[in-house]
Amino acid sequence: MTLPSPPFLWPSMQTALSIALDALAYGMALFIICIGLSLTMGLMRVVNLAHGAFAMIGGYIASYAARDLALGYAFAITLAVLGTVLIAIPLERLLFRRIYDRSELSQVLMTIGITFCVIGITNYVFGPTLKTIPLPAELARPVDLGFRSIAGHRLFVIASGLVVAGGLWFLIERTGFGIRLRAAVENAPMARALGVRTELIYAASFALAIGLAAFGGVAGAEFLPIEPYYALRYMVTFLVVVSVGGAGSIGGALAACLLLGSIDITARYLMPEFGNFFFYLAVILVVCLFPRGLMGRAKA
Amino acid sequence: MISRRRFGTFLRAGALAFAGSLSFAHAAAADTIKLGIVGPFSGPFALQGKNFQAGVEAWLTQNGKSVGGHEIEIVYRDLPTANPQQARALAQELIVKDKVQYLGGVYFTPDAMAITPLLKQGNVPLVIFNAATSAIMTSSPLVVRTSFTTAQTTTPLGKAAADRGITKFVSAVTDYGPGVDAEGAFKKAVEAAGGQVVETIRMPLNTTEFSPIMQRIRDAGAQGVFAFLPSGPPTLGFVKAFSDTGLKPAGVKLFATGDLTQESDLPALGEAAAGMITGFHYAISHDSEVNRAFVAAGEKAIGGPGQLTFPAVGAYDGMYVIAKMIAATGGKQDAEKAVEAVKGLAWESPRGPVKIDPETRHITQTIYLREVAKDAKGNWINKEIQSFPGQKDPGLAK
Numbered sequence: 211m212t213l214p215s216p217p218f219l220w221p222s223m224q225t226a227l228s229i230a231l232d233a234l235a236y237g238m239a240l241f242i243i244c245i246g247l248s249l250t251m252g253l254m255r256v257v258n259l260a261h262g263a264f265a266m267i268g269g270y271i272a273s274y275a276a277r278d279l280a281l282g283y284a285f286a287i288t289l290a291v292l293g294t295v296l297i298a299i300p301l302e303r304l305l306f307r308r309i310y311d312r313s314e315l316s317q318v319l320m321t322i323g324i325t326f327c328v329i330g331i332t333n334y335v336f337g338p339t340l341k342t343i344p345l346p347a348e349l350a351r352p353v354d355l356g357f358r359s360i361a362g363h364r365l366f367v368i369a370s371g372l373v374v375a376g377g378l379w380f381l382i383e384r385t386g387f388g389i390r391l392r393a394a395v396e397n398a399p400m401a402r403a404l405g406v407r408t409e410l411i412y413a414a415s416f417a418l419a420i421g422l423a424a425f426g427g428v429a430g431a432e433f434l435p436i437e438p439y440y441a442l443r444y445m446v447t448f449l450v451v452v453s454v455g456g457a458g459s460i461g462g463a464l465a466a467c468l469l470l471g472s473i474d475i476t477a478r479y480l481m482p483e484f485g486n487f488f489f490y491l492a493v494i495l496v497v498c499l500f501p502r503g504l505m506g507r508a509k510a
Numbered sequence: 511m512i513s514r515r516r517f518g519t520f521l522r523a524g525a526l527a528f529a530g531s532l533s534f535a536h537a538a539a540a541d542t543i544k545l546g547i548v549g550p551f552s553g554p555f556a557l558q559g560k561n562f563q564a565g566v567e568a569w570l571t572q573n574g575k576s577v578g579g580h581e582i583e584i585v586y587r588d589l590p591t592a593n594p595q596q597a598r599a600l601a602q603e604l605i606v607k608d609k610v611q612y613l614g615g616v617y618f619t620p621d622a623m624a625i626t627p628l629l630k631q632g633n634v635p636l637v638i639f640n641a642a643t644s645a646i647m648t649s650s651p652l653v654v655r656t657s658f659t660t661a662q663t664t665t666p667l668g669k670a671a672a673d674r675g676i677t678k679f680v681s682a683v684t685d686y687g688p689g690v691d692a693e694g695a696f697k698k699a700v701e702a703a704g705g706q707v708v709e710t711i712r713m714p715l716n717t718t719e720f721s722p723i724m725q726r727i728r729d730a731g732a733q734g735v736f737a738f739l740p741s742g743p744p745t746l747g748f749v750k751a752f753s754d755t756g757l758k759p760a761g762v763k764l765f766a767t768g769d770l771t772q773e774s775d776l777p778a779l780g781e782a783a784a785g786m787i788t789g790f791h792y793a794i795s796h797d798s799e800v801n802r803a804f805v806a807a808g809e810k811a812i813g814g815p816g817q818l819t820f821p822a823v824g825a826y827d828g829m830y831v832i833a834k835m836i837a838a839t840g841g842k843q844d845a846e847k848a849v850e851a852v853k854g855l856a857w858e859s860p861r862g863p864v865k866i867d868p869e870t871r872h873i874t875q876t877i878y879l880r881e882v883a884k885d886a887k888g889n890w891i892n893k894e895i896q897s898f899p900g901q902k903d904p905g906l907a908k
Contacts, residue, residue, distance in 0.1 A: 225725060232721040337817060338557035340746055340778040352756060361754035432750065433719055435743040435778070439554040443743075444718075478714075479722035483685060485714035 228358045229479055230472065235364035237471025238371030239433045243426030243444075244451045245374060245463050246419035252458015252506075253395045254412060254419075256306065257314050259321040261423050262445045263328040268294045268424025269436035270332060273341040283346045287428050294424035295417045302416050310412065325441045333438040341436045343428060367429050371464075374422065378460050391415055395458075454496045456503025465504050469496075542581040543836055546604035547615040547825075548597065548625070549639070553590030554742070557774060558617050558821045560812055562639055565825025566614075568807035569833075577833045580841040585610060589621060597621035598628065605632040611843045612637065612832050617821070619643040619687060626650035635845045637831050639824040643687055644905025647870050652845050654831055654852060654871045656864075657824040658791040660688045660738065661695040661905035663767050666877045666898040667789030668699025671734055671765045677705050680732035682723055682748075684739045685712035691905065692738035692767060700736075708732065717744060720751035728757060737766040741819075745770045746778055753782040763787065768892065771882055772819040776890040783882040783890070791875050792823045792861040793892040795885065804860035827859050827873070831866065863899070870906045877901045 247261040272290035275281045281289070305324070309317045349366050352359040382388040393401040394408040402408050427436070434444055455466030470489060477488035496504065547566065551559035566584060575582055585608050587600045597616070604610045605628060613629075613636040616622045622641040629636055629652040638646065638655040647653055671679070681696055683689035689712065697707045709730040713723060727735055735752070739745050749770065752758055768790025771783060794805055804826060808818045831852050838851030853868035862876040879896040 222729075225729060228725055229722060232719070232725070236719045236721075333556065338560065339774045339817060340743060342746075342778045342780070352754060352759070359756040359759075364754075433747070435746045437743055438556075440743075443554065475719065475722050478717065478719070479725055482714065482717075482723065482726070483712045485685065486716070 224357045225479075229476055231355075231358075231360060231364075233472035233475040234468070235360075235367050236433060236475055237467040237469075238368045239426070239430035240447070240451055240471060241371045241464055241467035242367070242374055243423060243430050243434075244448050244455075244467065245378065245460065246422035246426070247448055248452045248455060248457055248459065248463045249378075249415060249422075250419045251452055252456070253391065254310065254415060256310060257317045257321065258306075258419075259318055259445060260324040260328065260441070261419075262443075262448060263325045263441035264294055264298060264420045264423040265427030265430075266332065266436060266438075266440040267297060267328065268427035269343065269431050269440070270336060270341060271424070272343045272428040272431075273436055276344050277342065283344075283349065286343065287425065290428050291421045291424045295421050298417065298420040299413075302413055306416065307409075307412075325445075329438050329441050336438070338438055343431050343436070345432075361432070363432055367432075370425075370429050371467075374425075375460055375464050382460070387411075387414070450493055452503075454493055454503055456500070456506025459503070459505040462503055462505030466496075469504075541841060542583050543577075543612070543841055544583045544585055544608055544610040545612045545614060545832060546585045546587060546601070546608060546610035547639075548587045548589050548600055548604075548613070548621070549615040550590050550617050551586060551588040555591065555617060557817065557819070558640070558741070559588070560817065561819055561821040562615050562617075562825040564808045564812035564818060565639070565822035565827075566829055567811035568804055568822070569826050569829035571807050571811070572803065573829075573833065577836045578841065580836055582833075582836070589617075592618035592620050594620045594624035598624040601625040601628050601632075605634055610634065612835065612848075614828050614832060615639050615825070616641045619646060622646045622653075623649060626653055629653070629845065633843055633845045635835060635848050637828045639828045640821050643691065644872075644903055647872050647903075647906055651871075652849055654849060654866060656827040656831055656873050657821075658875070658877075659872065659903045659905050660692045660767065662875075662901055662903045663789045663791060663877055664692050664695040664736075664738070665699045665904050666901060667765055667767070667787075667879065668696040668705075668736070669703050670789070670879050670896060670898075671696075671736070671763075671787070672700045672703030672705035674734075674763070676734040676763060678732055679705060679707045679734045679736055680709045680711065680727045680730045681707050681736040682711040682713060682727065683737070684715055684717075684744075686715055688740070689713075689738050693736075695904065696736045696738075696765075707736075713739075718747055720744075720748045721755055723748075724751050724755040724757055727762070728755070732762060734763045734765060737764065737770060739766075739770055741769045741772045741775065745775060749779050749786070750782045758782075758785075765789075768793070768820065768880065771880075771892055773892070774817050774819045776882070776892075777816065779882070780890060784884075786882045788880050788882070788892060789877055790820070790880060790892070791877055792820050793878060793880055793894055794818055795891040796861060796878075796894065798858075798860070798862070800858050801860040823860050827861075827864065830857060830859075831855065862897075867902055870903060872903045872906060874900060874902050 250256050250258045268290040271293040272286040275289045276286035349363040353362045390406045394411045451466050455462035473492045474489045549559040549562040617640045619641045626649040635652045640657045642659050644659050681693050683693045764786045766788050768788045773794045809815050835848035856865035864875045867874045876899045878894045880892040883893040885891045
């Protein structure tokens with residue numbers, strides 16, 4: 211004897227809170243990974259399909275540092291960010307610099323090529339199995355919030371997301387670097403004429419975007435596990451988030467991650483059999499209503 | 511795509527010149543018999559394809575590259591993801607252009623279903639190393655399978671779960687063919703043993719965040735959870751979420767098919783999976799001489815420990831079956847005779863005693879109940895705790 215499963219389960223208050231918390235954590239993990247891509251696409255006008263590959267490289271470095279070398283989690287994150295940026299610098303010099311002014315098609319072709327190379331190399335070097343990044347005891351322990359317990363790691367992800375969003379806003383809106391960056395984006399020849407070294411600015415923001423990707427790869431590894439195919443598997447989700455949020459906008463990316471995260475999580479709770487229907491429905495609606503994304507900039 | 515279309519092909523130039531010409535060549539004594547193997551050798555399922563290859567190579571190392579004076583030549587073909595059209599094209603090419611006498615491999619059910627209509631005309635038997643949906647066997651009389659079916663591994667698991675005194679289950683399966691099969695088989699077995707499945711959840715194939723599913727399980731008030739997900743990254747998310755959201759600490763028991771705890775994923779799952787109960791046909795840690803020899807050869811072929819997992823044993827036993835077919839037909843191309851010859855064939859596999867069921871041509875085998883635990887050296891293994899010998903595929907029983 212089986213009871214027919216209810217087609218629709220109306221959540222209690224406690225359940226609703228619990229879902230909201232999960233959505234927040236998931237949305238923040240997405241945000242940390244995607245914000246770098248939003249910056250490259252919105253500010254530097256480069257469609258970087260290798261963004262996921264850089265997040266994955268960060269994950270591999272952290273996994274190697276924390277698991278095989280038994281270094282601390284904080285140290286592993288630092289190493290992952292620095293290591294990935296270090297790998298990205300020669301790539302920027304040799305490859306990315308050539309496509310800044312090229313058509314989107316050339317950008318897509320080159321970066322997807324880089325992605326395939328990265329997948330092949332990681333598969334060869336690290337093998338096709340899943341890699342984990344061991345968490346420190348404080349983050350691995352479930353934290354009791356009264357109405358439910360949540361993995362400490364999720365709270366860490368939420369906090370990191372807020373710090374990243376705040377820090378980036380401050381950097382772009384309130385510092386000298388931010389002013390030069392915005393100038394270079396608005397009108398590069400004029401900025402150069404005024405003595406802004408746009409090449410340096412571009413290189414620095416590229417490094418910043420890659421560093422954020424690496425950090426996101428590590429912090430989000432509990433949601434999106436590290437394996438060679440990571441670089442392509444989640445790329446669609448990342449691109450969707452950026453286009454919904456509006457490329458180049460921190461607030462937009464944050465809003466998109468929280469909106470899509472909560473729709474995804476809530477739909478999976480209420481009607482898992484509908485799959486990604488509601489997620490993509492929301493994407494279609496947003497893109498129809500806001501063709502440039504929630505807070506996208508008008509094209510220069 | 512980094513497609514490695516041909517892996518090691520063992521060319522014997524002299525014999526090939528004769529065998530490759532026309533169909534008269536079948537009468538030749540010292541000839542080369544080609545065997546085409548289709549599997550995911552690149553892309554997201556490359557690990558499974560690598561295991562096919564390791565199983566085949568392990569068999570060849572142990573038994574030599576010829577059967578009764580007939581040289582075996584393996585032709586590997588890469589099919590990265592489930593793609594019926596490409597599967598059909600590859601099989602056609604193997605039969606017509608490469609003139610293979612046997613087809614083997616096939617990881618996904620849709621691919622197998624696309625290949626079976628070609629077998630009769632091509633006069634080629636297909637030995638399936640993995641694809642695990644019951645219905646494949648009825649699509650052609652020239653198919654033999656050495657893997658398992660989801661219903662086969664799940665039915666004893668359902669009985670064992672209900673026998674532990676748990677009465678209230680929730681089933682959470684991935685929303686595609688094998689998942690639906692698993693849900694049905696588990697429900698049937700649990701209900702036959704007096705238990706109840708109070709809710710059935712079907713999860714989209716690309717789910718990566720499982721906490722809403724766990725919340726649903728919690729709200730349903732389950733004492734036991736049955737899970738089926740295909741091997742790969744999502745299994746890690748599922749098992750971790752089960753532990754992190756407090757279901758595991760609250761004493762809810764997790765039952766699953768062995769796909770969730772394949773050996774290559776165990777180091778990553780680690781503590782989160784400890785105590786998880788799975789039902790499956792093969793564990794790398796199975797205690798027998800035959801298995802130890804197989805694992806040693808397989809790990810050597812795959813390039814080290816930690817990557818060998820269940821598709822390798824399907825491939826290894828598949829090679830055994832194909833060798834018997836070659837011996838029975840004297841190297842001549844006769845698909846019907848070859849399949850007839852292995853009906854009822856029984857032998858000692860690395861997984862334990864097995865037999866090709868003469869009715870269904872699917873493998874009859876022992877299904878083991880295993881617990882995720884640490885071995886003496888501190889490595890995570892699937893520790894066999896109970897066995898259900900002589901299991902046929904319930905999905906094919908009329």
